[in-house]
Amino acid sequence: MNQENQLQNRMTVIDKEVTWDKTQVIMSKTNAFGIIEYANEVFVDVSGYEDYELMGQPHNIIRHPDMPKVIFKVLWENLKQGKNFHAIVKNLAKSGRYYWVITDFEIAKDGNGVIVNYFGRRQAVPQEVISLYIEPLYKKLLQIEAASGVEFSEKYLIGFLEEKKRSYVEYIKELIYEHEKAQSKFAQYEEREEEEEEGGFFRRLFKR
Ligand SMILES: Cc1cc2nc3c(=O)[nH]c(=O)nc-3n(C[C@H](O)[C@H](O)[C@H](O)COP(=O)(O)O)c2cc1C
Numbered sequence: 001m002n003q004e005n006q007l008q009n010r011m012t013v014i015d016k017e018v019t020w021d022k023t024q025v026i027m028s029k030t031n032a033f034g035i036i037e038y039a040n041e042v043f044v045d046v047s048g049y050e051d052y053e054l055m056g057q058p059h060n061i062i063r064h065p066d067m068p069k070v071i072f073k074v075l076w077e078n079l080k081q082g083k084n085f086h087a088i089v090k091n092l093a094k095s096g097r098y099y100w101v102i103t104d105f106e107i108a109k110d111g112n113g114v115i116v117n118y119f120g121r122r123q124a125v126p127q128e129v130i131s132l133y134i135e136p137l138y139k140k141l142l143q144i145e146a147a148s149g150v151e152f153s154e155k156y157l158i159g160f161l162e163e164k165k166r167s168y169v170e171y172i173k174e175l176i177y178e179h180e181k182a183q184s185k186f187a188q189y190e191e192r193e194e195e196e197e198e199g200g201f202f203r204r205l206f207k208r
Helices: 003-012 041-047 069-080 127-148 150-164 168-183 198-205
Strands: 026-031 036-039 088-092 098-109 115-123
Touching: 026 041, 036 041, 069 098, 069 115, 069 127, 069 150, 088 127, 098 127, 098 198, 127 150, 127 168, 150 168, 168 198
Parallel strands: none
Antiparallel strands: 026 036, 026 115, 088 098, 098 115
16 A cells, blocks of 8 residues: 555544445456456445546555454465455445455466456455454454564464364354354255355355
């Protein structure tokens, strides 16, 4: 993020959620360096930026200061290896309001296997998952980063996940799955195996 964006973002943060249609999918496409080349209408609506303000900008234009650095570190480690990654992210709209999403990526490579584009899809996350599990964890990671740096927030995250015997993606999958099950949102939960395969779970979530 360039200095100007960061300064602007810090000045405009408002502790209010963006009102948006949470059945929609927010999409964007970037080059290999995370520079925005396309944003769908939902992205434009939810972020509050015009598309001409987004094109050519680094994706951290919507980075929220409440997001711990370690989450993006792990996200980029996966993306650069050509691996999809599901992260729960708090984003910052132009208005200063926030919106929480879960990510899904597709990675496009050229004939030589070099990454040329990333396609990001984002869905809403149940509020309960955010307030009961993600906010407390991210707050802790942010505090550790402020005190000791990202090296130690990463160590904490590894320890936290080791205790749960889950990877980060497995952990958030389980949080959302358990929430859906408790809500009995889908009748088929009765018949579905408790341990739904990870890929299948996220394909269903992103309806693809
Ligand atoms: C396709 C794609 C979509 C992304 N979507 C988001 C997003 O919704 N919110 C976000 O903060 N970062 C997103 N990122 C990550 C940003 O590029 C960036 O790493 C992040 O905002 C943290 O900023 P920093 O790397 O400057 O610390 C995305 C990256 C890619 C490649």
